[in-house]
Amino acid sequence: MGRQLGGTKKTLAGEIDKLPELPEVETIRSELEKLIPGKVFSCPVIHFPGTIENPAPEDFIVALEGKKVEKVTRRGKYLFINLDQGILVVHLRMTGNLIYSSDGCFTGERFLRLSLPFKDGSALHYADMRRFGRLWYVSSEKELEEIVLKNVGPDIYNELDCEEFEKLLTKREKRGLKALLLDQAFAAGMGNIYTDECLFRCGFNPNRQVYTLSKDERKNLYRSIRAVLEDGIAYGGTSFRDYRNAAGALGDFQNKLAVYNRAGEKCTRCGAEIIKTVVAGRGTYYCPCCQPEPGQERKK
DNA sequence: AGCACCACCTGTGGGC
DNA sequence: TGCCCACAGGTGGTGC
DSSP: OOOOOTTEEEOGGGOEEEOOOHHHHHHHHHHHHHHOTTOBBOOOEESOGGGEEESOHHHHHHHHTTOBEEEEEEETTEEEEEESSSEEEEEOTTTEEEEEETTSOOOOGGGEEEEEEBTTSOEEEEEETTOOOEEEEESSHHHIIIIISTTOOOBTTTSOOHHHHHHHHTTOTTSBHHHHHHOTTTSBOOOHHHHHHHHHHHTOOTTOBGGGOOHHHHHHHHHHHHHHHHHHHHHSOSOOOBGGGOOOOOOOGGGGOSSTTOTTSBOTTTOOBOEEEEETTEEEEEOTTTSOOTTOGGGO
């Protein structure tokens, strides 16, 4: 086969399923925002109790029933369905999938973990092959911070300007760039794929440490993060498909990837061979020429 | 403080 | 052909 598409595979009912990083979660958020505000939850059906992180599954059911959706928001990869009382939180982790169904039906039974029907007959279904994803119900903003977002920093796309970003960097001068960008406590939203793409765009080796970056390079890092996320949002999943009308245009950011999953292929900028290593415990792709090892920057 | 490593899961790809 | 195992990545926990 050709190169494995970045985190893309066919799953339920032949739909394309992308790994949910910030742009995918943002896409889901903006589509859900058009679909569910004003709807009232009826009784949830839990197919796999481990999916419910808080409160206990039986209390989750009681808490959600009768609550009305007001808006859909996000921080990093956490999706918030704000209710007239409390907040429903969703984290898709690796293989989670939220599926809206206007008639409430869902036929891909295999990985269905939770069904959230609305009183009007439509429903939101949560499917998750690997069961890593989690949902929470919290009764207040205070609980949200204490129970869910205790170790989650500001949203790297919506809640940080360049100045604030640089200020956060000064508190992490000793950290490696890739490990830092993946650290959701530093700033929330970057995943493995977008981190590699971002570091390629600014030409920084994943192992380079913050303190080696000049003022200009820090601004460049910020700009590259924004650019790669903007591109991801622009290309990633242009449609949150109604399960009964799975006809939306499909996002195509995989084909824009410059380094991720391209080990052995030629760098699009210089033609050198893309390398794969492990950094911060993750498969890491970079161009050894465009992103020279720390200390070798001048040998370009 | 910062990082390595593991666990949680399950489908897939490559090696033999 | 078919079995086996390493691997994939987000988060949280442990331990150095």
